[in-house]
Amino acid sequence: MDYKSEQNDEKEALQAIFEEDFTDLATTPCSFMIKVKDLEVQLSGPVYVKITYRERYPDEAPAIEIPLRSHVLTPQQHADLLGHLKTIAEESVGMAMVFTIVEAARDWINHNVTPDTPDEEKPQDQAEEEPSDFSDLLSSPVDPEVTDSRNTGGRWNFVIGLVGKPSAGKSTFFNAAMAQNQARTAAHPFTTIEPNFGIAYFSVPCPCAKMDHRCEAAYGHNYKGERLVPVLLKDVAGLVPGAADGKGRGNRFLNDLLDADVLIHIIDASGQTDENGEETTGYDPTKDVRWLNIEIHRWIYDNIMNKWESIVKRPLKLLDMFTGYHASRSTIQSAFTAAGIDTRRLVETLPGWDSNVLPKLVTEFIRIRFPMVLGLNKSDRPEAENNIQRIQEAYPNAATMPMSALSECKLQELQKENLLHYRYGEPSFLTDDEYLRPLSSTTVEQLDRIQNNVLAKFGSTNVHNALNLAVSLKSPxxxxxxxxxxxxxxxxxxxxxxxxxxxxxxxxxxxxxxxxxxxxxxxxxxxxxxxxxxxxxxxxxxxxxxxxxxxxxxxxxxxxxxxxxxxxxxxx
Ligand SMILES: Nc1nc2c(ncn2[C@@H]2O[C@H](COP(=O)(O)OP(=O)(O)OP(=O)(O)O)[C@@H](O)[C@H]2O)c(=O)[nH]1
Ligand SMILES: [Mg+2]
Structure with missing residues (x-):
């Protein structure tokens, strides 16, 4: 039997039947999630059934999970339902069975769950309601008083992580900031698979500017007399909506962020790519800001919810869980304080937390641990203008930087070819010099666009300024x-x-x-x-x-x- 094609056929049919209740998670192994509908009982959140085909499915049962953030069920109900579905699956071996499994889940819940089931371990409707607005994550800069720093002075090997959907321009930005082409870029999604690391430079005011000394800074100065300081830049694979459930490169991607002190969310502000990085027109990039924040929030929130039963038994474990995100004790303490939680009383209070407490705590934690710059990229395209304004209006407290990574790369490239005079980060370039080689008409057009849409409007390509802004969010x-x-x-x-x-x-x-x-x-x-x-x-x-x-x-x-x-x- 051709298992692969049989599996594909069933998956397509399920997609057609369940429409928006079907979420595709991964292709190898094929995995998806279906929301259980038509429940007669009012639960505090939706229940999903996650199916992963095994190689010989349907001649062997699929792996079945009920993701634990569906904590609308008690642990006992969760275990009983899962056991029931596994029995159904075993009984159905030999034929496509996912529809039967999802129906069985609905019937089981309708017969066995009453909305008021007492459950001391259940974190009171904690599970599903995600806060509707994540703009809190983007308030900036983080007050140094509440960063992780007070008690943990010392050297800082600063790391900036680039995040964003496929084809937003992360690798182009990486190359532009590196001032030499290292990362692979392409117009198709997921060009970058493994993270690239490189050394970029940000600038700080040099004391020599106010002294009578010419300094010999190890990495030199920029054109403003600020000295350049190295910073590690990490270009990771594209992130897509659903990553926290394993879609795209899923949690692996999110784990790549752990080294970063701050993030730059590279956004295609031209609206020419959709949320999966596929070409389109008129896409609203404010959506990217929102879903990416949701993914990062869910990544952490779901990890905690998966351990909630044991956290309720030992509330102090919650503090330890946050250290897994490379956060110091003082960062964690600051997040709790900002969320209005007294850690000294955690043991008494945590079991009775309202549904909004944990989401708020995670939001504060992300704000302090992973401050973020919104890099509004592709601003050389005329379509970007309105979108940049739109994002800045929608997130007035966010640290935003309109920029064009490709323009920076282009200018550096033309400089290397001796077609113009330009230095990384400068506000202008020079072409009318007899020592330069003549420009083709296409290059003249490209340069006009860079001049009019980027340099004249934003002062520079802003690649360098995005790095500076990112560093400043953590106030080293x-x-x-x-x-x-x-x-x-x-x-x-x-x-x-x-x-x-x-x-x-x-x-x-x-x-x-x-x-x-x-x-x-x-x-x-x-x-x-x-x-x-x-x-x-x-x-x-x-x-x-x-x-x-x-x-x-x-x-x-x-x-x-x-x-x-x-x-x-x-x-x-
Ligand atoms: N017009 C314009 N295009 C850009 C800009 N920056 C990047 N691009 C183009 O966008 C496409 C995708 O760029 P990449 O840098 O490969 O995108 P990525 O975010 O690294 O993508 P993945 O590795 O797939 O996640 C390429 O064709 C780039 O040339 C920009 O500032 N302006
Ligand atoms: Mg890339």
Whole structure:
């Protein structure tokens, strides 16, 4: 028997029968979910049956699940219903059986579930109602007082994650920010399968701008005199609606986000691709903002709901669950506080939580743990103009950045070919120079479009500004350690085989990092210093020097800093 085609035929028939109640999840192995309809009892949320065909289906039963976020059933009912459906499936082996299984689920619920079934473990209608508006996730920037940083100072290897649907332009943005083409891009969805990592640069005001010194920043300055600081950029596979249920690359994709400190949601603001990244016209990209927020919310919310029974027995476990998202204790504490939950009383209060408490907690957690920039890409296309306005109006508190990744790539490419003068991130380019090669008429047209639709309107392609904005959402702090406060010569780089330079180093630190912490970072993480802490001095903008205490927090008035260590073990 050709199992594959038999399975496809049944799936197509089911799609036609159940229409919007059918959700396609994955193709290999074929998996989908059907909402159980015509229930005579009023439940606190819908019940779904998830089916995954096994290789020899229908000559063997499919895998059946009732996703646990359908926590509208008690654990006992859940187990009984599942057992019942598995029996039906075994009895039906040999013929297409999914319709029978879904009908059996409906009949079983109608006969066995009463709406008022007492259930102490049930989190009171917690399960299905997702909050209708996720714009809370996008308030920005995150107040440094409530970020994870206060108690966890130290070096910060900052990671920016690029998220968005297929074909939104994530890899193009990645390439543009990398200033060299590394990631594969294409107009068809899911070009990127495994995440790409690369080093990009954001910029910070350089202290040398206000001092009488020409600095030798390790990675140079941009055209505004700001110094460039490396940041890790992660380009992940496209995300599609339904990912939290396993659609597209599903949870694997979501897990790829865990390394990121902040996210840039790359949005096709031209409305020329639908939510699956397929070409279309007139698509409203505000929908992408909404569904992507819902997916991230559901990813975390569902993971918690799947463990709800044991969380109710041991409420403090909920705190541990959040650490799985690479969040520090203080991030988690901040999320609880922002959601109005007193963690000291969690054991008493959690079992009686209202249905809106957990969704609110997850929203606050995401806001603090994964702040997000909306990168309104493809702004070179005329259709983008209205959409950009639409998104900015719909999400007035969001950090938005109209931009064009492709324009940045194009300008860099033409610069390399000596067809124009341009530098990454600049507001303009130059073509009327006798040393440049002549431009073709197509290139002139392309450049006109970039000039009129992007540079003139938004000041630059904004790829670089999107990185800056993303970093700013987590408010890192910076230190410029030196060995001499007069010459501003940096620490000794001999161990690394490099020469020191004036104000060469800029160390990215978590806000709240103290001078003592910085000493530890320089000795242990960066090996730029040896010995135990003795004292430290900072140089202020006006040139004055002052002693700084070991417990002083690093900030703009003390970040050009010299730390003296015990002569015994410092390098000679
Ligand atoms: N007009 C225009 N097209 C763009 C822009 N950025 C990206 N594109 C095009 O959009 C298409 C998809 O770009 P990719 O960078 O491959 O998209 P992706 O988000 O990485 O897609 P997946 O890897 O499939 O998730 C390509 O044809 C790009 O040239 C832009 O700023 N303007
Ligand atoms: Mg890609």
């Amino acid at each position: 702090t910076f230190a410029f350690p030196v060995q001499d406060l007069d010459t501003l010569m940096s620490l000794d780089h001999r161990q690394k085989g490099e020469v020191p330079g004036v104000l060469k180093d800029c160390i990215v630190l978590r806000p709240g990092t103290t001078v003592g912490h910085l000493h530890t970072v320089l000795v242990h993480a960066l090996e730029l210093l040896k010995g135990t802490f003795v004292r430290a001095e900072a140089r202020e903008i006006n040139g004055d020097k002052r002693v700084v205490r070991k417990d002083e927090v690093i900030g703009p008035s003390n970040n050009v800093i010299k730390i003296m260590t015990s002569p015994k073990s410092s390098h000679s």
